Amino acid sequence: MSVTEGAVSSASSPSPPSSVKSPAPEPILGVFYHVQRTDKTWHVAEVIQKRENPESKKLEYYVHYKEFNRRMDEWVYPSRINVKQGPVEDNPKELESILETLDGRERKVTRNLKRKHDEINHVQKAS
Numbered sequence: 838m839s840v841t842e843g844a845v846s847s848a849s850s851p852s853p854p855s856s857v858k859s860p861a862p863e864p865i866l867g868v869f870y871h872v873q874r875t876d877k878t879w880h881v882a883e884v885i886q887k888r889e890n891p892e893s894k895k896l897e898y899y900v901h902y903k904e905f906n907r908r909m910d911e912w913v914y915p916s917r918i919n920v921k922q923g924p925v926e927d928n929p930k931e932l933e934s935i936l937e938t939l940d941g942r943e944r945k946v947t948r949n950l951k952r953k954h955d956e957i958n959h960v961q962k963a964s
Contacts, residue, residue: 864898864918871919872900880905881925884918
């Protein structure tokens, strides 16, 4: 084999084009991201589940918007999840900040406050 034959074979091998985009990272289940709602506003939401849409055959993610009622949860396409910015840091000090605003006054633990505490600390419901 001559030097020119080796040069020809290496030159003819296809090299990946520089314009090819790398695939966008997939959202991780159980992680909070900024997600665009249908009204075009961005909110922090937790990615709950993923599925392939039976009609469009595209991947969708079921998200729960933080600070919103569960009835506002929805299936969204990955294009509405800001994965490039990365996960949003969940604030576990939320309950402490609520309690600090009471200025040392005694506070009755409401169902809502207990629910927030349980969600933050991942307390399992009793069966």
